[in-house]
Amino acid sequence: MSWNKVAVVGAGLIKFGELFEQSYEQMAAGAFTAALGAVDRGMDRSAVDAVIVATQRGSLWGQEGIGGNTVPSAIGLSGVPCTRVENACPSGSDAFRIGAMVVASGVHDIVLVIGVEKMRDKSTQEGLLARAAAGHPLYNRGETAPVLFAPFATRHMHEFGTTPEMLASVAVKNHHNGTLDPYAHFQSEVTVEQVLASPQVCSPLRLLDCCPQTDGAAAVLLTTAERAHEFTDKPVFVAGFGVATDHPYLHEKSTYVGLPATTMAAGRAFDMAGVGAADMDMAEVHDCFTITEILDIEDLGFVEKGKGGPASLEGETALDGRIPVNPSGGLLAKGHPIGATGIAQLTECWWQLREEADERQVAIRNGYALQHNVGGRGSGVSVVNILTRNA
Amino acid sequence: MKPVAVLGVGTAAPSLRLAAADVGAAWGSGGGRATVAVCDADEDTLTLAWRAAVDALAAAGVAPAAVSGLWWGTSRPPFAEGPSLAFLAGTLGLDRALDGALVSGSPHAGMEALAAAWDALAAGHADVALVVVSDALVPGLGTAGESSTGAGAAAVVLAPAEGATNGASPPARLVRRATRTVPALDRYRPDGGAATEDVYDGRLFREEVFLPLMAEVGAAVAGGDGNHPVTAWAMADPDGKLAGAVARRLGSPLASAPVQAALGDTGAAAPLLGLVEALAPAGAGTAGADGPRRVGTIGFGGGRATAVTVDVLRPVPGAAGVASLGPGRRASYVEVLRTRGQLEPMGEPIAMGVPPGGAAFVRGNVEMLGLEGARCRACGTISTPPSIHPTCVGCGGSDLEVVSLARTGRVQTFVVNQTMPPPFQAPLPLIVVDLDDGARIMVQGSPADAAELAVGDAVALSLHRYALERGVPVYGYKAFRRHDGGGGDVGTGAAAQEVAR
Numbered sequence: 001m002s003w004n005k006v007a008v009v010g011a012g013l014i015k016f017g018e019l020f021e022q023s024y025e026q027m028a029a030g031a032f033t034a035a036l037g038a039v040d041r042g043m044d045r046s047a048v049d050a051v052i053v054a055t056q057r058g059s060l061w062g063q064e065g066i067g068g069n070t071v072p073s074a075i076g077l078s079g080v081p082c083t084r085v086e087n088a089c090p091s092g093s094d095a096f097r098i099g100a101m102v103v104a105s106g107v108h109d110i111v112l113v114i115g116v117e118k119m120r121d122k123s124t125q126e127g128l129l130a131r132a133a134a135g136h137p138l139y140n141r142g143e144t145a146p147v148l149f150a151p152f153a154t155r156h157m158h159e160f161g162t163t164p165e166m167l168a169s170v171a172v173k174n175h176h177n178g179t180l181d182p183y184a185h186f187q188s189e190v191t192v193e194q195v196l197a198s199p200q201v202c203s204p205l206r207l208l209d210c211c212p213q214t215d216g217a218a219a220v221l222l223t224t225a226e227r228a229h230e231f232t233d234k235p236v237f238v239a240g241f242g243v244a245t246d247h248p249y250l251h252e253k254s255t256y257v258g259l260p261a262t263t264m265a266a267g268r269a270f271d272m273a274g275v276g277a278a279d280m281d282m283a284e285v286h287d288c289f290t291i292t293e294i295l296d297i298e299d300l301g302f303v304e305k306g307k308g309g310p311a312s313l314e315g316e317t318a319l320d321g322r323i324p325v326n327p328s329g330g331l332l333a334k335g336h337p338i339g340a341t342g343i344a345q346l347t348e349c350w351w352q353l354r355e356e357a358d359e360r361q362v363a364i365r366n367g368y369a370l371q372h373n374v375g376g377r378g379s380g381v382s383v384v385n386i387l388t389r390n391a
Numbered sequence: 392m393k394p395v396a397v398l399g400v401g402t403a404a405p406s407l408r409l410a411a412a413d414v415g416a417a418w419g420s421g422g423g424r425a426t427v428a429v430c431d432a433d434e435d436t437l438t439l440a441w442r443a444a445v446d447a448l449a450a451a452g453v454a455p456a457a458v459s460g461l462w463w464g465t466s467r468p469p470f471a472e473g474p475s476l477a478f479l480a481g482t483l484g485l486d487r488a489l490d491g492a493l494v495s496g497s498p499h500a501g502m503e504a505l506a507a508a509w510d511a512l513a514a515g516h517a518d519v520a521l522v523v524v525s526d527a528l529v530p531g532l533g534t535a536g537e538s539s540t541g542a543g544a545a546a547v548v549l550a551p552a553e554g555a556t557n558g559a560s561p562p563a564r565l566v567r568r569a570t571r572t573v574p575a576l577d578r579y580r581p582d583g584g585a586a587t588e589d590v591y592d593g594r595l596f597r598e599e600v601f602l603p604l605m606a607e608v609g610a611a612v613a614g615g616d617g618n619h620p621v622t623a624w625a626m627a628d629p630d631g632k633l634a635g636a637v638a639r640r641l642g643s644p645l646a647s648a649p650v651q652a653a654l655g656d657t658g659a660a661a662p663l664l665g666l667v668e669a670l671a672p673a674g675a676g677t678a679g680a681d682g683p684r685r686v687g688t689i690g691f692g693g694g695r696a697t698a699v700t701v702d703v704l705r706p707v708p709g710a711a712g713v714a715s716l717g718p719g720r721r722a723s724y725v726e727v728l729r730t731r732g733q734l735e736p737m738g739e740p741i742a743m744g745v746p747p748g749g750a751a752f753v754r755g756n757v758e759m760l761g762l763e764g765a766r767c768r769a770c771g772t773i774s775t776p777p778s779i780h781p782t783c784v785g786c787g788g789s790d791l792e793v794v795s796l797a798r799t800g801r802v803q804t805f806v807v808n809q810t811m812p813p814p815f816q817a818p819l820p821l822i823v824v825d826l827d828d829g830a831r832i833m834v835q836g837s838p839a840d841a842a843e844l845a846v847g848d849a850v851a852l853s854l855h856r857y858a859l860e861r862g863v864p865v866y867g868y869k870a871f872r873r874h875d876g877g878g879g880d881v882g883t884g885a886a887a888q889e890v891a892r
Binding site for chain 2: 125126135136137138139141142143144146147150151152154155158199200201202203204205247249250251252256
């Protein structure tokens with residue numbers, strides 16, 4: 001039996017992209033407005049009892065110390081309790097998990113979970129490439145974000161014969177899905193040939209194997225399962241969630257063909273929800289790089305270990321495939337504004353379970369959707385949230 | 392005064408070679424036929440010193456912990472003011488109760504370091520002395536020095552002759568020494584200056600200052616002992632004419648010409664690099680029928696000159712000749728300007744997150760320079776580095792001992808990074824290495840290996856300068872592909888690099 005103590009009654013995001021014209025505060029206000037507007041029976045913003053903000057790198061918008069508690073004022077909720085969550089790339093999904101626990105605790109009835117990230121206010125070199133020290137701050141200088149995942153591609157190719165074409169097929173699929181998602185940063189198709197002809201960024205990953213740096217914000221409104229029907233006839237429940245950590249640095253991994261944090265987090269979420277991978281109708285997973293999605297679908301149990309490449313190439317994860325993955329376009333096409341990423345993935349799951357995803361709607365058979373992030377210096381943390389429309 | 396023996400030697404040359412003709416072409420002058428050795432962006436006087444020292448210790452069969460003093464002579468240490476000697480000691484794993492001194496300020500520093508170590512041993516203040524001489528000077532743009540300034544390092548392990556080799560006669564011993572001082576300004580670098588300046592009339596100084604000074608110190612150590620004439624001389628040769636003239640005046644051949652031709656004027660390293668060449672079997676050779684061969688070396692600079700003679704009784708361990716320094720890679724003049732920091736892009740450099748003067752480096756420097764891990768006494772797992780692992784990554788235990796990590800291993804997985812902000816240059820391999828002692832680390836690799844690197848490759852680690860951060864050198868280890876397949880045992884300095892090449 002799923003947990004189902006908390007429901008999502010509103011969700012929304014702003015169009016992701018290089019939003020030079022919008023401030024961090026304006027992006028936050030846009031996402032909050034979108035989430036409020038999605039509440040079927042309407043919700044006055046004064047109903048919000050508490051705010052949880054996910055921002056991973058305040059440094060990217062130049063206000064290292066205060067990202068988070070500036071949000072209530074910016075969105076017309078000054079005075080409301082607010083806490084910032086930072087947990088690497090899963091910051092948004094962990095903020096959601098914490099928001100659900102806050103609601104379930106009975107302390108706050110209606111909680112806004114909002115993710116906001118300004119990735120482009122600083123130059124590319126100063127942004128995620130900054131300092132080229134994604135690993136230990138004193139060691140491994142020259143480590144940029146792709147270095148955190150490319151070693152897994154090298155080893156996956158070595159052990160399982162995964163090919164560059166298989167990696168490319170993930171980018172092709174997610175860019176296609178992105179053309180169907182009006183919120184996606186990229187709105188154009190790419191071909192396998194284009195991916196393979198794109199410049200090497202960090203071998204074996206090429207430019208189109210990598211997600212862009214994107215500004216964005218997304219928000220969801222949580223309330224108790226009991227009160228959900230005050231706001232909608234189509235609530236989506238939090239069926240379960242799981243978090244797991246792993247040794248944080250790349251040289252400490254027990255394996256280079258999988259991310260153990262993902263497997264552990266998924267196991268906990270499935271146990272809590274009382275379901276398994278086969279029960280999922282779709283998944284929004286962390287595809288910061290093409291190899292990451294291949295690792296994810298194996299680690300989450302959608303395909304056998306080592307088979308993620310062929311499964312992607314053969315369309316098993318397409319919109320009409322056995323297990324549709326990243327119908328929103330994923331991080332690769334929709335973008336990866338870190339704190340907002342998880343919330344935006346959950347918004348996509350919410351739309352899909354409510355069958356409101358227009359052209360990219362997948363078949364909902366069992367009523368379950370899975371959302372996943374993994375990140376940190378060496379994928380040392382993962383969060384999995386499972387949503388259901390089944391009461 | 393105890394007699395002092397040479398137990399072993401080591402040498403090192405940087406990776407790049409610059410043709411004087413390329414320099415000449417840039418300035419519209421002749422340039423000449425010379426080739427000089429130049430540091431790549433990740434090499435400097437300290438990394439060269441490290442390689443020579445590691446090999447000298449290995450050749451002498453002396454464990455780092457047995458070294459009682461480190462004397463380092465370099466015209467221009469990596470920190471103008473700062474912990475240069477302590478950093479070098481840290482990279483070598485020397486005992487914290489370390490005697491010795493950093494000598495700098497002119498190319499004469501190499502001979503001053505040798506003399507100081509000799510005196511400490513002779514007086515009984517030290518048991519085993521490690522003398523390292525190195526230089527990688529930056530010549531001023533458009534100066535004659537651009538076509539002659541090289542880079543390199545040499546190291547010698549010295550100990551009292553009595554008892555140093557378990558009863559056997561030592562391979563070589565120091566014999567005589569003489570120094571002269573004259574207050575003449577030659578090459579110099581002012582406070583805050585980035586490059587060494589040649590202000591003198593080279594011909595005038597050669598004829599009127601250096602030639603008589605060097606001949607005088609040479610004659611002072613060569614004379615008075617007719618049974619053992621000096622059979623070969625070694626010395627620095629900044630203009631390609633001086634050394635030959637001094638040797639002719641002293642009446643013995645010049646043994647240092649091959650190393651001078653290969654590397655250029657290596658400054659403070661030149662007298663000992665030349666001496667090592669003279670100690671190599673193909674150089675001055677070993678004891679003949681009439682007793683030991685005697686070789687001499689002369690260093691000068693900063694208005695000082697010192698000559699030292701050495702008796703060679705048998706081949707000196709580690710003296711492998713100029714060929715062992717490797718051919719290097721030909722670099723363009725523009726590439727050399729970049730690696731020397733004389734050609735820099737506009738715009739603000741992107742600072743690293745952690746300032747090198749910060750507490751994180753205080754905690755991390757010893758384990759970074761010495762390449763240490765924390766070995767779990769319960770399960771044997773080695774967690775690296777120790778300062779961020781209060782518990783074992785294998786079993787969670789906290790009974791850990793700090794160990795020095797193996798310097799060879801195999802590639803578990805890797806990437807080649809093509810997109811990084813300055814100062815990093817693509818292609819930069821980043822490699823997860825399974826070390827032969829079971830530890831696992833992630834380090835940078837060599838651009839030269841980028842195209843062919845593969846999972847399972849055997850690699851050897853060596854010390855490099857990762858970055859020059861806020862003007863401060865940051866050092867770490869890099870993994871180089873071994874072309875011997877990883878079967879044989881290798882040292883960790885120049886020898887390992889040669890195997891890697």
